[in-house]
Amino acid sequence: MSSYQEILQNNNLKATHQRIAILEAIDHAGHIDVDKLFKNLRKHFPTLALGTMYRNLSEMSDKHILLEVTLPGQKVKYELKKEPHIHLVCNWCGKIEDRILDIEDKIKECEEENDFTVLDSNIVFTGLCKKCQDQKKV
Amino acid sequence: MSSYQEILQNNNLKATHQRIAILEAIDHAGHIDVDKLFKNLRKHFPTLALGTMYRNLSEMSDKHILLEVTLPGQKVKYELKKEPHIHLVCNWCGKIEDRILDIEDKIKECEEENDFTVLDSNIVFTGLCKKCQDQKKV
DNA sequence: ACTTAAATAGGAATTATTCCTATTTAAAAA
DNA sequence: TTTTTAAATAGGAATAATTCCTATTTAAGT
Numbered sequence: 001m002s003s004y005q006e007i008l009q010n011n012n013l014k015a016t017h018q019r020i021a022i023l024e025a026i027d028h029a030g031h032i033d034v035d036k037l038f039k040n041l042r043k044h045f046p047t048l049a050l051g052t053m054y055r056n057l058s059e060m061s062d063k064h065i066l067l068e069v070t071l072p073g074q075k076v077k078y079e080l081k082k083e084p085h086i087h088l089v090c091n092w093c094g095k096i097e098d099r100i101l102d103i104e105d106k107i108k109e110c111e112e113e114n115d116f117t118v119l120d121s122n123i124v125f126t127g128l129c130k131k132c133q134d135q136k137k138v
Numbered sequence: 139m140s141s142y143q144e145i146l147q148n149n150n151l152k153a154t155h156q157r158i159a160i161l162e163a164i165d166h167a168g169h170i171d172v173d174k175l176f177k178n179l180r181k182h183f184p185t186l187a188l189g190t191m192y193r194n195l196s197e198m199s200d201k202h203i204l205l206e207v208t209l210p211g212q213k214v215k216y217e218l219k220k221e222p223h224i225h226l227v228c229n230w231c232g233k234i235e236d237r238i239l240d241i242e243d244k245i246k247e248c249e250e251e252n253d254f255t256v257l258d259s260n261i262v263f264t265g266l267c268k269k270c271q272d273q274k275k276v
Numbered sequence: 277a278c279t280t281a282a283a284t285a286g287g288a289a290t291t292a293t294t295c296c297t298a299t300t301t302a303a304a305a306a
Numbered sequence: 307t308t309t310t311t312a313a314a315t316a317g318g319a320a321t322a323a324t325t326c327c328t329a330t331t332t333a334a335g336t
Binding site for chain 3: 186187190194
Binding site: 061068069071086090091099103109110113114115116117118121122123124125126127128129 | 199205206207208209210211214224226228229235237239241244245247248251252253254255256257258259260261262263264265266267268271
């Protein structure tokens with residue numbers, strides 16, 4: 001369990017207030033896009049520059065501290081990189097949930113059949129979450 | 139096997155030269171982003187407007203004629219919607235390949251464990267294609 | 277051919293992202 | 307603790323991406 005400060009320093013990045021605030025805000029939100037993030041941070045950090053946001057989101061993604069979550073027709077969202085997981089996205093309420101799903105067998109299958117070395121995977125299932133299933137029944 | 143004209147008309151879209159050219163170009167390229175598509179089409183279609191491109195890519199995606207392929211750190215790419223498939227993306231040469239992979243069991247598993255109704259899936263494996271594996275050995 | 281609703285071209289307006297540089301700051305050294 | 311310095315930031319300009327507007331054109335039904 002390492003602090004944001006440690007995470008940054010382990011990646012040769014100075015632990016600036018701005019970076020720590022960005023990581024805190026992303027961790028708190030779960031998945032968040034540039035605009036929402038910027039508006040949230042500005043409240044407590046009025047001088048934060050948009051360029052600083054873009055630069056840091058990009059740097060921290062390059063260093064695998066953050067992960068970009070891309071969904072068709074939506075702005076890129078950022079999340080803290082933790083254990084590998086898939087995303088469940090509700091078409092109705094838009095909520096994004098993280099779930100663990102073991103897909104080692106599928107990766108093996110894919111590698112053997114295609115002469116392809118899989119290094120990473122990105123899986124999104126879209127559909128209806130519990131709450132929205134229930135509401136649509138009513 | 140239906141023509142572009144039929145596909146468009148079945149979706150209540152007029153079969154304009156522009157739309158047919160866009161579909162042809164995407165089909166030919168496999169996966170292509172707005173800029174490359176526009177530059178290609180302009181060669182044979184000098185009056186094509188960028189707004190027309192954006193409008194049509196968006197409309198045809200809404201109608202599920204096209205599919206947006208989103209990969210972190212890259213521009214959105216478009217492909218013709220055909221049978222469901224996953225994407226293999228080579229980290230080294232960037233090539234995107236389509237592959238069939240049966241994941242019904244994983245979807246079932248995910249639905250049962252999470253009270254989530256899966257309607258669609260989007261799977262990307264990134265790694266090294268055959269050609270690039272070989273080249274890195276040398 | 278005629279009609280008409282839909283689509284386009286072209287460009288303006290808006291939004292998103294990157295770039296530039298003087299100033300500030302984190303953190304290592306003294 | 308102060309000093310030093312390379313790295314990072316703020317602020318704004320520049321560029322790129324996308325959407326919007328409207329007069330004109332066109333697909334396709336009559």
